[in-house]
Amino acid sequence: MTPNPSRSDTPTDAGSREHRSGFACLVGRPNVGKSTLTNALVGEKVAIMSARPQTTRHTIRGIVHRPDAQLVLVDTPGLHRPRTLLGQRLNDLVAETLAEVDVVAFCLPADQKIGPGDKFIAERLAPLMGGRRATPVVAVVTKADLVDRRRLAEHLMAVDQLARSMDREWSDIVPVSAKDGYQVDELTDVLVSHLPAGPELYPGGELTDEPEQVMVAELVREAALEGVRDELPHSLAVVVDEIVEREGSGDPAKGRPPLLDVRVNLFVERESQKAIVIGRGGSRLREVGTNARRGIEKLLGTRVYLDLHVKVAKDWQRDPKQLQRLGF
Ligand SMILES: Nc1nc2c(ncn2[C@@H]2O[C@H](COP(=O)(O)OP(=O)(O)OP(=O)(O)O)[C@@H](O)[C@H]2O)c(=O)[nH]1
Numbered sequence: 145m146t147p148n149p150s151r152s153d154t155p156t157d158a159g160s161r162e163h164r165s166g167f168a169c170l171v172g173r174p175n176v177g178k179s180t181l182t183n184a185l186v187g188e189k190v191a192i193m194s195a196r197p198q199t200t201r202h203t204i205r206g207i208v209h210r211p212d213a214q215l216v217l218v219d220t221p222g223l224h225r226p227r228t229l230l231g232q233r234l235n236d237l238v239a240e241t242l243a244e245v246d247v248v249a250f251c252l253p254a255d256q257k258i259g260p261g262d263k264f265i266a267e268r269l270a271p272l273m274g275g276r277r278a279t280p281v282v283a284v285v286t287k288a289d290l291v292d293r294r295r296l297a298e299h300l301m302a303v304d305q306l307a308r309s310m311d312r313e314w315s316d317i318v319p320v321s322a323k324d325g326y327q328v329d330e331l332t333d334v335l336v337s338h339l340p341a342g343p344e345l346y347p348g349g350e351l352t353d354e355p356e357q358v359m360v361a362e363l364v365r366e367a368a369l370e371g372v373r374d375e376l377p378h379s380l381a382v383v384v385d386e387i388v389e390r391e392g393s394g395d396p397a398k399g400r401p402p403l404l405d406v407r408v409n410l411f412v413e414r415e416s417q418k419a420i421v422i423g424r425g426g427s428r429l430r431e432v433g434t435n436a437r438r439g440i441e442k443l444l445g446t447r448v449y450l451d452l453h454v455k456v457a458k459d460w461q462r463d464p465k466q467l468q469r470l471g472f
Pocket residue numbers: 172173174175176177178179180181286287288289290320321322323324
């Protein structure tokens with residue numbers, strides 16, 4: 145059987161206008177074509193973020209910006225230097241970081257047999273691929289231009305077999321060539337199909353100076369919409385007011401990380417929506433705060449005090465000025 149290159153668990157919803165957004169990371173041995181493929185996916189709009197490793201866990205490599213979706217490609221530390229990090233620590237790191245993205249693209253070059261390096265990575269991906277909170281892993285067969293059809297078909301089968309040997313299945317198997325553009329758009333479609341519905345994470349496809357602010361806003365928005373998505377479909381905008389370190393809160397000598405004060409405004413359109421977000425006696429907002437704070441602490445790698453304010457900004461969705469101010 146030849147694996148179907150475009151099979152997908154979550155088919156692209158071509159008929160729907162729902163915007164999708166989220167994070168993907170390309171993993172694979174050195175030299176398999178990850179950087180070249182990133183550039184091909186992103187097009188000329190490669191946006192390299194000024195590195196802020198102390199605050200953001202992932203370095204953003206580029207953003208695929210389309211009218212219907214925004215796909216943020218991030219780097220995952222750990223897999224690039226498998227020989228220098230050993231055992232459990234590596235497993236933990238990889239599992240933790242990969243579990244935070246929406247989809248993983250595992251790159252295997254078409255012109256090379258699957259080797260120990262590929263198996264090493266596959267074994268680290270396997271735990272992600274099972275269970276209830278599984279992260280989809282797409283096998284990407286890169287450099288397809290270097291082999292003929294017969295060898296490509298054989299390689300696709302070998303890649304399929306690699307997952308089966310671990311009792312797993314890739315979400316999709318997609319052959320591509322970043323060099324001649326073969327199937328690059330198809331790969332984008334497949335990756336996008338695994339993203340959740342959501343707004344643009346980077347308005348206009350641009351990285352801001354404060355990407356962590358955008359991600360913090362997104363975490364708060366997600367938490368605030370949890371369970372009430374039907375009632376507040378697109379009526380909630382989240383703006384991070386400030387992220388400041390509380391003076392004297394950290395003690396590097398004792399390994400105590402600083403406390404960040406994160407102040408966030410949630411804008412809704414009507415009083416009734418404000419009541420939904422806040423809940424009876426503020427109970428829901430407290431829950432939203434707790435959930436969002438956990439995510440923000442993970443993202444920023446330090447302790448966080450999260451201060452949430454819910455405000456009514458009437459009809460903000462129809463007012464371009466307001467939209468701009470709110471970061472849309
Ligand atoms: N023929 C062909 N060559 C490719 C393709 N993609 C990448 N290459 C070549 O493969 C080599 C490695 O590509 P990179 O994109 O640097 O690979 P990488 O996985 O990012 O490598 P690391 O940064 O070391 O992890 C380069 O010489 C590329 O020109 C492709 O689709 N076809």
